[in-house]
Amino acid sequence: MTDVGLFIPCYVDQCYPEVGLATVKLLERLDCPVDFPEAQTCCGQPMGNAGNAEAARPLAERYLSIFERYRYVVCPSGSCTAMVRHHYRDLLPPSPLLEAVTAKTYELCEFVVDVLGVARIAGAYPHRVGLHQSCHALRELRLGSASELVVPHLDKVRGLLSSLEGIRFAELQRKDECCGFGGVFSVGEEAVSCAMGKDRLADHLLGGADVITGVDMSCLMHLQGLASRAKTPVRFAHVAEILAGAAA
Amino acid sequence: MTPHAQRAAAYVADTARMHWHDKALWHVRQKRDAAVASVPEWEALRTQAAALKAHTLSRLAEYLEEFERNATKLGVVVHWAVDAEEHNAVVLGILKERGLVRLVKSKSMLTEECHLNGFLEKHGVDVIDTDLGERIVQLAQETPSHIVLPAIHKKKEEIGELFHEHLHTESGASDPKYLTEAARGHLRERFLAADVGLTGVNFAIAETGGFVVCTNEGNADLGASLPRVHIAAMGVEKLIPRAEDLAVFVRLLARSATGQPVTSYTSHFHGPRPGGELHLVIVDNGRSALLASATHRRALACIRCGACMNTCPVFRRSGGHSYGATVPGPIGSVLAPSGDGRRYAGLPFASSLCGSCTDVCPVKIDLHHQLLLWRQELGAEGLTPLGKRLAARVGSFVLQRPRLYRLVGWLARAAMRLLPRALLYLPLNAWGRQRELPPAPARSFRAQFRKALK
Numbered sequence: 001m002t003d004v005g006l007f008i009p010c011y012v013d014q015c016y017p018e019v020g021l022a023t024v025k026l027l028e029r030l031d032c033p034v035d036f037p038e039a040q041t042c043c044g045q046p047m048g049n050a051g052n053a054e055a056a057r058p059l060a061e062r063y064l065s066i067f068e069r070y071r072y073v074v075c076p077s078g079s080c081t082a083m084v085r086h087h088y089r090d091l092l093p094p095s096p097l098l099e100a101v102t103a104k105t106y107e108l109c110e111f112v113v114d115v116l117g118v119a120r121i122a123g124a125y126p127h128r129v130g131l132h133q134s135c136h137a138l139r140e141l142r143l144g145s146a147s148e149l150v151v152p153h154l155d156k157v158r159g160l161l162s163s164l165e166g167i168r169f170a171e172l173q174r175k176d177e178c179c180g181f182g183g184v185f186s187v188g189e190e191a192v193s194c195a196m197g198k199d200r201l202a203d204h205l206l207g208g209a210d211v212i213t214g215v216d217m218s219c220l221m222h223l224q225g226l227a228s229r230a231k232t233p234v235r236f237a238h239v240a241e242i243l244a245g246a247a248a
Numbered sequence: 249m250t251p252h253a254q255r256a257a258a259y260v261a262d263t264a265r266m267h268w269h270d271k272a273l274w275h276v277r278q279k280r281d282a283a284v285a286s287v288p289e290w291e292a293l294r295t296q297a298a299a300l301k302a303h304t305l306s307r308l309a310e311y312l313e314e315f316e317r318n319a320t321k322l323g324v325v326v327h328w329a330v331d332a333e334e335h336n337a338v339v340l341g342i343l344k345e346r347g348l349v350r351l352v353k354s355k356s357m358l359t360e361e362c363h364l365n366g367f368l369e370k371h372g373v374d375v376i377d378t379d380l381g382e383r384i385v386q387l388a389q390e391t392p393s394h395i396v397l398p399a400i401h402k403k404k405e406e407i408g409e410l411f412h413e414h415l416h417t418e419s420g421a422s423d424p425k426y427l428t429e430a431a432r433g434h435l436r437e438r439f440l441a442a443d444v445g446l447t448g449v450n451f452a453i454a455e456t457g458g459f460v461v462c463t464n465e466g467n468a469d470l471g472a473s474l475p476r477v478h479i480a481a482m483g484v485e486k487l488i489p490r491a492e493d494l495a496v497f498v499r500l501l502a503r504s505a506t507g508q509p510v511t512s513y514t515s516h517f518h519g520p521r522p523g524g525e526l527h528l529v530i531v532d533n534g535r536s537a538l539l540a541s542a543t544h545r546r547a548l549a550c551i552r553c554g555a556c557m558n559t560c561p562v563f564r565r566s567g568g569h570s571y572g573a574t575v576p577g578p579i580g581s582v583l584a585p586s587g588d589g590r591r592y593a594g595l596p597f598a599s600s601l602c603g604s605c606t607d608v609c610p611v612k613i614d615l616h617h618q619l620l621l622w623r624q625e626l627g628a629e630g631l632t633p634l635g636k637r638l639a640a641r642v643g644s645f646v647l648q649r650p651r652l653y654r655l656v657g658w659l660a661r662a663a664m665r666l667l668p669r670a671l672l673y674l675p676l677n678a679w680g681r682q683r684e685l686p687p688a689p690a691r692s693f694r695a696q697f698r699k700a701l702k
Contacts, residue, residue, distance in 0.1 A: 010647065013693040014657045015686040020693035021700075036697055041647040049601065049620065051627030052640035058648050090621060139603035139616075147281065148559065148607035150290035174274070178561045182600025184636070187678040188250065189598060191257035194682040195266060195565050196600070225683030 005070035006034040007063075007105070009080045009217075010042040016217050019238040023076040023108055026244040030116055034074065039066050044091070045083040049183045053091055060088045064101045072115060073105040076240050078137025078215045081107040086140050107141055108240055109215055113156045119163070123246030126166030130209030130234075131158055132200070132223070133176040134216035143215070147176050157215055157239060164246045170207030177203075181222035197226045204234070211235045213242055250594025256566035270564040272400060277558045279507025280608070286509075287499070297496050298612035301549035304487055305539060311454040311487050312530065318457025319528060322519035329531045332362035338529050339364060339446070339479060340371055348373075348444040348477060352435075354461070354468035355379040356448030357395050357552060358481050358531060361574045376438045378467040380431055387414045393568030395575055396505045396554035401567055435467070445471030449482035449528075450551070451497055455490050458518040459528070462501060462511040469515050478520065479527045484535050485548040497551060500610035504553040534587045543621050547582045549611040556605035556615055562598055571595060578605035582618040585626060593631040596622035657692060664688035 004027070008020045027034050044059030063084060067073045075081045084105045092098050112118050137143045137157070144155040161167055180186070180196025187193075201223055204212050214220055217238050224236045237245075249257070260266050284290045304311055316326045329335035335358075343351070351373055353359065365375045365386070377386040381398035385391060387410050392398030399407070408422035417430045447468045452459040459480060461468045472478040488497065502508040520526035539545050557563045557577035568576040573584040573592060581595035596619040605615040626632050627640075646656050664672065665688050673680040691699075 008693050010653070010657075011686070014661060015688065017689055017691065017693035017696050021696060024697065036694065038694060038698075039650050041650055041653045042643075044644075044647075047640040047644050049623065050636050050640045051597075051623035051632045052637055052644075053624040053628065055640040055644035059644060062648065086617075087620070090624070135600070135602035135604070139607055146604075146607045148604060150284055150287065178600050178602035178604065180561065180600055182602070184597065185600045189253045189256060189562070189600075190678045190681060191253070191260040192562050192565050193600070195260045195263075196561050197683075199267075199270070221686045222683065225679070225685070228684045229682060 002033045002035050003071035004032055004034045005067050005073045006036045007040060007043070007067065007073050007075040007080070008036070009075065009077045011221070012076065012217050015221070016238070019076055019217055019240055022238065022240040022244040023074070026108075026112075026240055027074065029244070030112065030118055032116060035070070037066050043080045043083045045080060045087070046183055048083065048087060048091065057091045060091045064088075064092075064097050067101055067105070068097060071104065072111065073101070074108055074111045075105065076108040076215070076238065077217065078107045078134050078141055078143065079218060081105055081110075082136035082140035107137060107143065107215060109157045109160055110141060110143055112160065119159065121160055121163050121243050121246065123243075124165035125161075125242055125246040127210045128168045128170055128208050129161065129242070130170040130172070130204035130207055130212040131161065132179060132204070132212055132214035132219055133157075134214050134219045135176075135178050137215045138176055144176075160243060161213075161239065164242070170204055170209035172203045172207050174203055179219045179223055181219045183218070186222055193222070194226060197222050201227055201232065201234075205232070209234060211237055211242070213237050213239050215239050250597060251572055252566070252570050252594050252598040255570035255572070256562070256598070259567045259570055260565060266565050268403070269401065269567060273558045273564045276397070276506060277555075277608075280504060280555060280558065281507075283503040283507040283509065287503070293496055293500055294610055294612050297500055297610060298549060300488060300493050300496060301611050302546070304489055305485070305545060305548055308484060308487065308539065311489060312484060315452055315454040315457060315487060316530075318455065319459075320457070322457045323526065324457065324519055325525065325527045327527060327529045329529055329533070331533045332531075335362045335481065335529055335531045335533065336364055336367045339481070340368060340373075342477070342479060342527055343368070343373060343444060346444075346477065350374045350438075350442045351444045351446055352376050352378050352439055352442040352471045352475070353382075353446045354448065354463060354471050355382055355398070356446065356481055357392075357575060358448060358483050359446065360392060361533065362531070376435070376442070378435050378439070378465075378471055379463070380428065380465060383431060383435065384410065387411075391569070391574070393576065394554060394557055395552050396557075401569065439470045439474050442471070442475045444477040444479065445473075445475045446479045446481065447472055449480050449486050450501065451488050451494060452482055452486045453489075453491050453494070454487055456518065458491075458516055459486075460494065460498075461515045461517070462498070462513065463515075464506075464508075464512045466513050469513055472515070472517065473521065476523065477525045477527070478517075479529065480517070481529045481531060483531050483533070485550070501551055501553055504555040504608070504610040538583070538586045541586065543625070544582065544586060544618060546613050547579065547586075547618060549613055550579050550583075551611055553610055555608045555610065559604045559608045560599075561602065561604070562600065566598070571598065578615045578619065579613070582613075582615060582622065585622050589626055589629060589631050593626045596620075596626065654692070654694070661688040661690070661692075665690075
């Protein structure tokens with residue numbers, strides 16, 4: 001039993017177990033063992049975004065009761081973390097439990113930088129990386145400064161990646177445009193979703209990316225789906241995989 | 249598919265045009281970024297503007313009455329209109345009483361919302377839109393596709409053809425300067441012949457009774473100054489308390505809209521010109537209903553800069569007409585369902601919820617959050633598709649039961665590994681039309697984590 005609970009998004013649990021394992025490995029390397037309560041399933045965002053608050057609400061309640069006992073909750077997804085932190089209050093009445101659990105839920109990089117106080121990860125990653133700024137991590141969690149705002153420059157994720165030896169970055173024409181995933185949007189507005197994804201992919205390739213990374217596997221799943229259909233030779237890796245792998 | 253998704257798919261199918269439209273608007277967004285970067289106190293200005301609007305909306309009735317008193321003192325005739333029909337009737341009444349039949353109009357999204365042009369034309373009034381973009385869409389018998397750049401969907405070659413047909417410019421001419429010059433000559437004649445001018449209103453000031461119109465072409469000024477009668481139309485939300493508040497909004501408006509420090513013309517009207525008449529029509533048309541909604545009243549803070557459209561990755565790739573509403577884009581998708589939830593139930597879903605609109609908005613409307621809340625409200629009212637509602641309920645049922653979730657997950661992954669490709673990628677799999685499905689590993693994270701612990 002540790003005081004850090006790990007929340008693994010449902011689609012990561014099912015489709016990208018290696019991202020969950022990399023998250024565990026990275027945190028263990030930073031002397032932060034985690035506990036994975038098996039009652040967890042999903043934060044409820046897919047139902048909430050589909051317009052069904054009734055269906056999302058019990059999942060929000062379950063999340064609160066499952067993670068109540070931890071000091072921190074860490075999740076390798078900006079979007080699911082943003083759901084908990086910003087949108088549970090649309091679903092549930094105000095309560096001390098809601099306040100407490102939403103305030104202690106962190107996205108992985110945010111947790112590493114802000115709570116563990118780690119600015120540098122030892123290791124090497126000699127590749128040119130395209131860092132995809134996922135929208136909810138950027139504009140809801142503020143892991144970096146969004147291009148629309150007149151605020152001091154900030155980029156917690158790139159900061160961590162930059163500490164790896166040999167890493168280079170693909171510089172993008174549009175540094176934080178949406179990839180077009182958007183959950184239900186990806187199928188409900190399939191044409192625009194894919195057009196956005198292809199444009200984002202093209203921007204990363206123009207910047208010379210060998211590997212495209214980000215804090216949200218959902219954005220990467222969409223981009224990877226487009227890239228592999230088009231047989232585009234570019235690799236995808238969640239930030240946790242790069243950080244955990246490089247430190248090995 | 250929602251009507252927006254259908255129209256958007258058709259727009260995206262013309263890839264070259266879609267990219268052209270995307271780049272044209274992204275260019276405006278970049279100009280906006282450069283302009284706001286030169287204002288170090290930009291975020292403070294946004295905060296102040298949001299506070300001013302929230303305050304004004306919290307006592308809108310009082311400010312409207314104060315404004316009416318002061319405007320009347322200045323010699324403005326104030327009319328009230330509860331809806332579009334009444335607005336149109338008021339305008340027609342003013343024209344009929346005076347026998348006015350040639351109206352020049354500068355840009356007003358409110359009159360678009362009220363469908364004034366068609367109404368007046370039916371009653372024998374000659375209506376000429378004098379904003380260049382609006383004139384283009386009027387000649388093409390279309391509606392504006394963007395609130396600030398009404399003809400942004402048209403290429404210069406298409407405008408050349410349109411002008412050749414209507415204004416007798418040279419065939420094949422598409423030089424913007426030449427075409428603009430032709431429009432200028434054509435419009436000047438109309439201005440001189442007009443007997444009434446109609447303008448919109450950007451800001452109405454309660455303490456002075458004056459109002460402000462911002463344009464880049466000077467067409468509002470010609471329309472308000474040449475004919476004897478000037479009619480201005482405004483929604484109730486255009487009000488600000490004090491003249492000094494303009495200092496906040498004028499700095500935000502043009503930078504957000506086009507990246508200019510200020511519009512070419514910022515005209516202040518304080519009563520009719522000597523010998524003339526000035527009428528002001530103040531319109532509700534659903535705005536009180538929005539004001540009554542604790543969730544959505546913030547949308548009334550909108551100053552119609554269009555920045556949310558320029559930044560929206562969906563708008564840029566689907567075109568303004570895909571929204572099927574007078575005001576398109578993120579703000580339009582927030583406003584429209586308030587008027588007709590059934591008709592516009594698909595618009596809050598025409599967004600990836602990326603939040604760029606929220607961060608670009610000069611008055612800090614939480615646009616993407618508003619869209620999410622609309623989805624849930626429309627869902628609760630049963631206005632979202634049945635399939636979507638059922639899928640969410642089934643999903644929720646499974647996800648509330650960890651063992652069932654594990655079983656369903658295992659079965660789904662097994663199916664993805666074992667089923668033939670043709671079956672997995674049936675046409676009803678919208679994900680798979682252009683994208684590969686995600687991997688389906690034999691063991692989930694939780695199975696591997698549990699094993700590692702043992």
